[in-house]
Amino acid sequence: MEDSVVAAVVFLVPVADRDLVDIILWIAGGCLGVGVLGWVATAVLVSGLDPMVGFGTGFAVGGGLGAMVRLVVLSEESDRSETVTVEMDEADDSAGPEPVDLFEASPDPMLYYDDSDGPTVRAVNPAFEAAFGISTASLADEALKHALMTSEGVSAAEAASRGDRFDGRLSCETTEGVEQFRVRVIPVAPARGYVVFTASLDESPV
Known part of the structure; x- marks a missing residue:
């Protein structure tokens, strides 16, 4: 056997x-x-x-x-x-504007930026396109300081770079000529935020 x-x-x-x-x-x-x-x-x-x-x-x-x-x-x-694979989602600092419907429907010109490599424009809303005659396709990936439609926008871009708020009056070149806007930089995260242009000469900056 x-x-x-x-x-x-x-x-x-x-x-x-x-x-x-x-x-x-x-x-x-x-x-x-x-x-x-x-x-x-x-x-x-x-x-x-x-x-x-x-x-x-x-x-x-x-x-x-x-x-x-x-x-x-x-x-x-x-x-x-046995090995365990843990998938970690990296924070997406270049995610689009949220909520999209409010961004698109805003009557004020708005642009969305992130700071992946200096404040950079990622999107603009229809009101921005109408006011300044520039679309997202032509402005996307442009440095914010070059996209503020004003030569006085350096301080606003610097505030965005620091993650700080900015609220001031700037002269911007529009499709109708130079107009005064209340320009606000509104960070929503350390590396992204919005710039809002409000054409209101009577409202004082907050």
Whole structure:
């Protein structure tokens, strides 16, 4: 019987994968180990009973025991080797204006900027396009200081760069000529915000 088990193992080694060979070896080891223990126990402790009965019983039990132990060991090895991938979403500082419908519907010209590499325009609303004749497509990715429609806009751009608010009156070039606007820089995060242009000569900056 031992010769047949050994021959089967030798035959399977070249053709089976490693896990299958490991399980077969554990089954064989369990059969032989527990079988020998059964033979010894029967010979020593049970008089009048053929030790081969103990060997056969141990052989049968040992095979199942060996397979079970190997599966437990294999499971533990798999648990130790398992890696956990944690996906972390990077903050998207260039996300579009929110809520979009209010941005689009605002009667005041507005532009949305982020500060990924200096304050940079990412979007303008329809009122901005109508007032200044410049669309998002032509102004996107433009430095904010060049997009404020005024040569006096440096201080507003610097405030945006610092993440500070700005509220002042600036002369801006529109489709109808130069007009006065109340210009407000409104940061909504450390690296993004809005610039709002309000054509109101009577309202004092807050």
